[in-house]
Amino acid sequence: MARALYLDHAATAPLDPRVADAMAACLADPELQANPASAHAAGRAAAEQVALARGQVARLVNASPEAIVFTSGATESVNLAALGAVRACGPGRRHVVTSRIEHRAGLDACRQLEREGHEVTWLAPGRDGLIRAEQVAAALREDTALVSLMHANNEIGTLTDIGAVAGLCEARGITFHTDAAQSVGKVAVDCAVPGIALLSFCAHKLGGPKGVGALYVRRRPRPQVQPLQFGGGHEGGLRSGTLALHQLAGFGLACELAGAALGEEPARIRTLRERLWQQLQAAAPLWRNGAAEPSVPGILSVGFAGIEGESLLLELDGEIAASSGAACSSATGEPSYVLRSLGRSDEAIQATLRLSLGRGTTAQDIDRAASVIVRAVARLRAALPAGALERIA
Amino acid sequence: MSAPATRYSATVRSHFRSLAGAGDLPPAAGAAVSGEAVALDRLAWVRFAVRIDAGRIVDCRFRAFGCPHTLAAASLVAGRLRGAPIDALPAFDAGTLACELDAPAEKMGRLLVVEDALRHLLANAHRVQ
Known part of the structure; x- marks a missing residue:
């Protein structure tokens, strides 16, 4: 692999x-x-x-x-x-x-x-x-x-x-x-x-x-x-x-x-982040946490309706290293207080993935990541009980 | 962070990867019965559906929202129910599921949701019988 x-x-x-x-x-x-x-x-x-x-x-x-x-x-x-x-x-x-x-x-x-x-x-x-x-x-x-x-x-x-x-x-x-x-x-x-x-x-x-x-x-x-x-x-x-x-x-x-x-890298990273966000639309319904701008170029916090965060991380395990809404704020695994401050529910918080790009990230990486995430979300949603997609968001 | 590789037993990983039995019952002869339990505060929602024909569960499917242990437990139970006579169904509670899946103690709350869905299913199945 x-x-x-x-x-x-x-x-x-x-x-x-x-x-x-x-x-x-x-x-x-x-x-x-x-x-x-x-x-x-x-x-x-x-x-x-x-x-x-x-x-x-x-x-x-x-x-x-x-x-x-x-x-x-x-x-x-x-x-x-x-x-x-x-x-x-x-x-x-x-x-x-x-x-x-x-x-x-x-x-x-x-x-x-x-x-x-x-x-x-x-x-x-x-x-x-x-x-x-x-x-x-x-x-x-x-x-x-x-x-x-x-x-x-x-x-x-x-x-x-x-x-x-x-x-x-x-x-x-x-x-x-x-x-x-x-x-x-x-x-x-x-x-x-x-x-x-x-x-x-x-x-x-x-x-x-x-x-x-x-x-x-x-x-x-x-x-x-x-x-x-x-x-x-x-x-x-x-x-x-x-x-x-x-x-x-x-x-x-x-x-x-x-x-x-600093001359060109911020614009490159920002373009890649927006490319990722656009490609993730294939996993709708989803939402973006925080304003798109003003922002640093490399961080995208995204939530997926009907998704349990731990299952999503295991689904991505070995393919993508990212942080979840439950864990990225601390070592305790508590729901993120940042996302809670934005008015998100606990269900929505745990369905969040923080994807952060850096100097080594390429367009090919973004395309691969989007494809892997969309596939993972689709597989987990395929097993959802009726009504779960609407309630867990 | 990535999900640590050592957190899940081989049984959990196997069921999680295949999600065997996930989905809806296909049309067939026999009575369709379902059982469901929801506890969103524990991030678990499980629904079993079985088809009963001639006193036997001829098919079992599940749908679930939850952590890998929840999904694996639902898949495991669905597999065991399939083919079982309605009068001698295998007994599952959260404790036995935890043992079979080698689940950590903090997962008991979620496995109890699987147990509740199963109890609901069995109560409905006996009512149909």
Whole structure:
């Protein structure tokens, strides 16, 4: 049997072979074995490698290298941004604005802030999955410390107008953080947009290694951020811990490669996604979760009437690797809270498939995927009791 | 995520792949009887239909919505009922189905729906007799 078609790039993108080579070379290089924080010549050589990676990462998001804080991934970046920024504000500013469709990292960090006595306003998306700047404006208060909204949603791909939200925050002197793990390297992301104070992203969504990410921390004016861990004062005191040189080498190159592909790749991926959506019409009745636009190019969340999600995944097993509505939000298998926020029923949520395309996806892949999915849906529907197709949607 | 290969027994996979007995009864001699159970909160809906002729189930078909274990259980039951004398039908409950399919404990709720559909069918079948 041919290798399963990988349509789960939103969960993680395959490591680019060029990145793997660079990481292996870094690990094996006898000149790069020292601690980058050491003052001796070997340490300085390692520090140069860190500086190279920092520059590559910074360029992808139009930031200065000094504004990049390396972390273990987007989850840590989001936690550092949300917890760190609000805790640093002190007792006068105890209010946070976020949304119900954030990644679990953002949701759980804000729940922790609630436990610490902060008040959180949870914005609900429209049925199109969009959080609008007007909602944010209406939620802001005198004591708002932080607005934290994801740029691209990881389940439905919709994009928040972070420029508009950042502008609102800028005008009120409120720190704005965005979780851009699903958008960096997929669409142009510009940290120089006025009002963006903090921006989280990671390597493994854009062809880099797992276990490394970054938090952009604006230089001027620099938002107050309290560190979450303490040690050697690395990364400007915000993230202590010896830097993993090979991870950073991989992250840096992955960012460079993603940046080089930003010219044409988003349009190509978007065209493929719409081709997939059109071909899936052969499996109607079906629905699309979230607005088609504005969105990142590679994510298509689609539900099929009368389909039980686990059976669909088994039907596709070995042919397509994708995520279900039941499982892609967490490791618990609970129905997706993102889709529930859009007003979907539990039956509709579990009948959802998230298909996410990436750099390696071809038109042939899309045609094959559509054919496999249409066939699988038809086979399962052929066994349905009368009336099930109408009731399970 | 992809469905993990180790989550389903060979029996489940075999029935799921073939869905033998899925569909409607073809026209034939004898009485057609059905039994159904629906529990959408458990994502399970099962309907059995049998044709009874001369005190024997001469054909059995099922229709089902549910997880692979639900579909496999319905297929397994349909296969066993076919040809069975109405007075000596094989006994199936959720526990025996779970054993036969090597189903995990969390699937019991769904297998109970299969059991309920079967009970409904048998009650209707005895009424016809």
